[in-house]
Amino acid sequence: MSNYVEALGRRFYLEEEEGALVYCGVLQIKESSPNTPLIEKAKKQLEEYFRGERKVFTLPLAYKTTNFRKRVYKEIEKIPYGQVITYGELAKRVGSPGAARAVGSTMGANDLMIFLP
Known part of the structure; x- marks a missing residue:
């Protein structure tokens, strides 16, 4: 739908x-x-x-993508509102140190903007 x-x-x-x-x-x-x-x-x-009343979304999200990208998106879900990390740090967190460019590409392909910033 x-x-x-x-x-x-x-x-x-x-x-x-x-x-x-x-x-x-x-x-x-x-x-x-x-x-x-x-x-x-x-x-x-x-x-x-x-309206500035919500900082966390409580919606089921589904990722129609590769396993690597799913790992990246699941890790992003853990980052609190207002906190930022580098693509390099995110790559380390998903077990792929040195894959910062792949993480950046993953974020560019994010189909759930706002819900998964």
Whole structure:
């Protein structure tokens, strides 16, 4: 299921598969479906985030990608709001020291922006 949602004047395209969000973007042009409970929950959390009321999202996320990228995304989920680390540090944390460029590429391919910054 997929749909566009507006959150405080920002329009997002959200996609859900098997009970988890798999995509969040701003430039998709696709046919919309009726909002599911998960899409409604995501919309509400986006609105709270943009109002400064939410720092952590509590939504199921699914990563349709390689095992390496899944490890990177799972590690990113552990980084608290407002904290930053380098791609090199993230590569070490996922057991691939020296793979900073691969981590950077992974982040560039992130389909769940905002939910997984």
